[in-house]
Amino acid sequence: MDFVPYLSIFPDLLLVFILIAGIMYRTSEKQKRYAIIIGSIGCLTLFSGSIIRWNTDLLYTGLSAHIIGELLIFCAILLLITSKQASEPDKNLGMKISELERQVLEKSEALDMTNILLKNELEVRTSFEADLQESEEKFRTITENTPLGMILVNKDNSIAYINPQVTRSLGFILDDIPDMQTVIRVFLPDPSDQEDAFHMWQDLAWKIDRQIQEPEPHVYQISAKDGSQRTFELYFAPYGKVMLILLHDITIRKKAQDELRESERRYREMIEKIPLIVVILDRDGKVVFGNNHLLKVIGCDKDEILGADWFSSFTPPEEHVRDTFVQYIQEEKVPPQLENSIVSKDNQKHSVLWTNLVLQETDGRTTGIISLGTDITERIQREKAIQLANKKLNILSSISRHDIANTLTEIFLTLELAQDTIEDTASQELIRETLDGLRIIRHQIEFSRYYQDIGVHAPEWFELDTIITLVVREMALPDITITIETGKVMVYSDPLIQKVFFNLIDNTIRHGKQVTVISFTLMYEGSDLIIVYRDDGAGISSDEKEKIFEKGFGKHTGMGLFLIRDILAITGLSIRECGTPGTGARFEIRVPKGAWRAGVEMGG
Incomplete structure (x- = not known):
């Protein structure tokens, strides 16, 4: 907007320029960013003093749109020009300018405060916009990723x-x-x-x-x-x-849940159908689960057993099964197998062999026990019947052996007396051969006494070092050096294991000729233990290495090594001869995994 023409009409306008410029200079020094000049409302200026808002009551409506964006000093001139007295020089111009200056100066302090508020508002708005932008970026990052x-x-x-x-x-x-x-x-x-x-x-x-x-x-x-x-x-x-x-x-x-449910369904179906007793107990001995076979054995419905106290409801009190359970729960260790009775609803006892497993949470805390039981009632009854029959047979055999032994003794005495009285050489030879035959009969009777005991008694764990030492001590062999290097290894065998080592040594004495050394040592093949028996005798020829274990083979009765093989076979042990003929016999007894275990120390 060009204000030059107005200067010729109003000579005093130059003074107005100077006064307002001075006021704006002082004001801009205090208000670096904003200045507000408002009559009743005021006007807001930018950094340069340009107007962005004006009280239109001070101006004619037609001019208000033209002053927005103009400098404040120009607008002050317009205020004078557009007044109602614009056709004549205003005689009170100086007074009006002074009044305007006074009003501006009075409001300077208010302008200071306004500047502070505006500055704070601007900073808050700027911070808010930055936070909003950051929030939008975070939201975008989250939603997109x-x-x-x-x-x-x-x-x-x-x-x-x-x-x-x-x-x-x-x-x-x-x-x-x-x-x-x-x-x-x-x-x-x-x-x-x-x-x-x-x-x-x-x-x-x-x-x-x-x-x-x-x-x-x-x-x-x-x-x-x-x-x-x-x-x-x-x-x-x-x-x-x-x-x-x-x-x-x-x-x-x-998918994993569906597979798990299907797996659970299959296992539950299997557990329900297998002919084994399955029962799960919590830490207090309450029944958590029982399968159909258990219900069949004890004659109960599922509702009758779930939550019931297992020991007071289904075990005989005289067996004290609860005490054993409590001990195992406290120790958090249950033996793999246990045998005890359970009582059915009609008060019938069933003997059960249990396989047990401790149930634990992921933190290792024991929550209960799952047991799989085999009803061995009929098996035990059959075993008892067999034991009774064996007992009767053994009694009969003992009586028969005793009677035969007495008869043999009488025959021996008679023939020995006859041998002393008969001088005929041919008759003497016949009597001698008869006596040899009777001795074989006596030996066979003795063998039958040992053989009938094989398998009668339950297998046990025996320490090799102890059992071999006892056998050697009983045989009293002063002319033979015997070394035992088996340490504390134990084997699971029939109690007649002593006869195994006895017959090995006896076989060496009978057939080894000039034997001076016998040794017992150990070696290992995979998970098997090998008990090695060696002597320095004549050895065994290659074509007889298997025949020596046959019944009746040999110069005597052939019962010794045959007896050894049968005793060892009861618990899965085996024996073979693998020595070199002429350098001594070597017998190897193979003990499979599970039938041997190491003791405190091992022999070399």
Whole structure:
């Protein structure tokens, strides 16, 4: 706007310029950023003093639009020019300027405070805008990288936003699913599923206005764009005027859960069908589970056993099974196998062999015991019957052996007397041969006494060093050096194991000729233990290494080594001869894994 023509009309206008310029200089020194000059309301200036707001009551309406953005000093001139007295020089111009200066100066302190407030407001606004931008960036980062799909639905059912995870997991973009009707139709191709989903959405839609959270997720099998099926949990939450739908892909978890349920079903079916007793007890001995076979044995329904005290309800008090259970629970260690009785509903006892396993939480805390039981009642009855029959047979055999031994003694005495009285050489030879035959009969009778005891008694654990030392001590062999290097190793064998080592030494003495050394040592092959017996005698020829274990083989009765093989076989042990003929015999007894164990120390 050009103000030069007005200067010729108003000569005093130059003074106005100077005065207002001085006022603005002083004001700008105090107000570096803003200055406000308002009559009743005032006007707000920028850094340069340009007007951005003016009280239009001071101006004619037609001029107010022209002064916005002009310098304050020019507007002060316009104030004079556009006054009603603009056609005549204002005689009171000096007074008006002084009054204007006074008003400006009076308001300088208020302007200082206004500047501070405006500055603070500007700083707050700047900080708010920065925080808002940072928040938007965080929101964008979260929504674009979250593993959850996010869909924002407007109140009119149009889709406002989907995040990238929806596209990544299902292949759809916003143009593919512009509204909820399309979402339901595309996500759920099955018409029945669509109908259910539409009803569900109608029930949820009214919650947007009421800001009601849907607490439980809805699980749906959703079709992806490529036709594949994935399982999602859908969470619905009102968010302002939109509904936020979160899609949690649980396909892998659902598959694992289904496989786990199927596995549980198969195992439960197997447990219910196997002919074994299965029972699970908690730490207090209460029944947590019992299978159908248990119910059949004890004659109860499932409702009768679940939660019942196992020991007071189903075990005989005289066996004190509860005490054993409490001890094992406290020690958190149960023997692999136990045998005890259980009592059925009709008060019948059943002997059960239990295989046990301690149940523990992930933190190692014991929660109970699971036991698999085999009803061995009939087996025990058969064993008792066999034991009784064996006992009777042994008694009969003992009586028979005793009678035969007495008869043999009488025959021996008679023949020996006859041998002393008969002088005929031929008769003497016949008597001698008869006596030899009788000695063989006596030896066989002695063998039968040992053989009938094989397998009669239950196998036990024997320490090799101890058992061999006892045998050697009983045989009293002063001319033979015997070394025993078996340490504290133990073997599981029939109690007649002593006869094994006795017959090995006896065989050496009978057939080894000039024997001076016998040794017992150990060696290992894989998980098997090898007991090695060696002597420095004549040895055994290659063609007789297997024959020596046959019944009746040899120069005498051949019962010794035959007896050894049968005794060892009871617990799975075996024997062979593998020495070199002419350098001595070497017998190896193989003890399989499970039939031997190391003691405190090992022999070399």
